[in-house]
Amino acid sequence: MSRDMMVDPLLSEKEPQYQTQVSGYIITVPNETTQIRKFLASNQRINQFLFQHSTFRVELAPFAKGGERLAFRAINGYGERIVLKRFFQQRPLTMLLETIERQLICIYLANIFNKLNVSPNKLHFLPNYLFIPNPTKELDGKVLTLEQTEQAVAATCRTPNFVEPYLNGYFIKYIDNNGWINESEFHSTLHAFAHWTWVHTKGTLLICDIQGVNANNKFYLTDPALHHIDQNKFIYSETNLGEVGISQFFRTHQCNAICQGLHLPKHKEQVLPDTTKGTTINPNVDARIKQFYQHSHQQNTPIPPSKPSNLLLLINKLLFAPTIGKCVALFPFTASAEREMSLRVDDVIEILYKSDGWWIGKKGGIPGIFPSNFVQELLEKFLFVAIEDFSGTKGMLSLTKGDRIYLLAKSGNLYKAVKGPHVGFIPKIICAKVQNVTM
Ligand SMILES: [Zn+2]
Known part of the structure; x- marks a missing residue:
């Protein structure tokens, strides 16, 4: 249960009694990976919602109470235990959507982080869905846009509930959203994950406020905070402290073996020395990390600019010209026209001439032209x-x-x-x- 909720202390002694039944729509996000990648790449908000009619059995009394919502234990149609979180007051859908987007970003990033397999420990953020009580079934199985979803929700005159899987076990907060670290429950993987989210998103955001349950090298996590450098993002999220929050995290962060294994660059606010506390990295990670980043480079390969027409004539004249510098290829480039030079990542090229967007260079003694946005000059x-x-x-x-x-x-x-x-x-x-x- 999240930090903002007071849990009934007698909970563990009480077997749940699901006295009531409620029917309505579970609203999930289809193609969540594609949608969240678009959100991260171009700030396109999630715009597809899948409505599925469902019936829950719910306890009458809440088991936890927070500043703005009550939490109820419930069971879904598959017999799985879930938690329904019900707001006291009306909330606009765009506000709830932030929570969904934040959670999906965490799930998406944790999946990539787990695949890097630097740490033996894996992170699993619990999915968050919406639920609106509604006895009709006319929207069952339909995918609606955000606007249509807003209309459907407005028609019910109710604020949707949040639904998440029931988290069983000892709940621990490991890192808060303001630089606090739980020293007695120090797990290097969680700290490295937070650091990595900032690196992986090129300094755009950082995930912290990491809390949940640890079982068999797996962390089941809920209610994370997301600090975003854009002040127009996550405006309803009180835990989003933006750039200040990112700096706060790094002021107390000590890079550990997992950070080192991932070759994470440091933040300018980092002053504390690296720590040897925590998990050691999995063996043979370096080749895998390198492969991963080369692969992700390929996904972001730039588009070559249009080519100046006079370059081909110049090449022959420059054959014996002195080099004016060197550059290294950051992206692979496949030659597709006469005198173009194919590039592999990390190829080093001697520069002979720079023109707008395309340069003439020599690699292994052979001259050719290549797009300058695929290389980095060595200055x-x-x-x-x-x-x-x-x-x-x-x-x-x-x-x-x-x-x-x-x-x-x-x-x-x-x-x-x-x-x-x-x-x-x-x-x-x-x-x-x-x-x-x-x-
Ligand atoms: Zn670090």
Whole structure:
């Protein structure tokens, strides 16, 4: 049960008695992954709702009471135990929709996080549905838009209830929404998950207020908070503290083995040292993490800009021209016209000429043209030097003291770096910034 509810202390001694019966529509979100991806990518709100007629048996007395709602134990048509949360006052559907969207974002992100399989522990956020009491069955099986759903709900003159699975077990709050950490119930996976949600959403949001029940390496979680940097998002959610909440989380967050395994970059407010507390990571995760991120890069591959017409003529003239810089491919690109250069992620290309949107370069001595939005230029400000020898294992670069390297990205205690034609990870501590150099 959520933090805002006082639970009946005699609950565990009472067997539920489902004295009443209530019929109406369960309102769920079909194609939830697709809909929530659209929401995250383009802020398109959920706009499809599936109505299914259902009958619950419900206890007459609430077992928990909060500031704005009562919670009742109930049982659905399949004999599964559920909780119905009923508001005291009328609430607009858009307000309830925020809770649904927040919960679906958590479910979506937790699924990805679980698939990364860095931790032996897995996270499961409980789904939240809506229920409107209504004896008719005319909408049964129908998918309605948000506007149609609002009309259908308004016609009942009632605020929908929330429905969620009944959570059985010892309820614990692990992290709140304001930087508090439950030290006696410290689980590194949950802290790393919160950190990862911020990284994975490119700093847009952070999920915290993590609470629920832990059973056999699985956390069943409910009522999370979502801090969103856009002040127009989640405006009804009191637990959404926006950027302030994100900073608060990082001020008390200590990166752990799971954060390190995921190569999570740090937030600017992070001051505390890493911790060795908590779970160790699963073996052989590095290749999998790399593969995952390459795959997710492919999903976001940019679109090549239109090509200037004079480039093909220039290529031959530039064959022996000096290079004006280097860049590294961030996305794969498949050549589809004459003199275009195919790129694989991490290919290093020497730049010969820059024009609007497309550049001419040389890879393995062969010149070609490529879209500049598929690459990242290696700039002087990212030039570092190795201060000691380092022998890199798989995925890591080997360095000799004095080697010059370009940094591409920070990942926990590692940098992703470029040395000559090679790209790989290096420990932060073995390199230093080069001052006043020319390329
Ligand atoms: Zn961390």
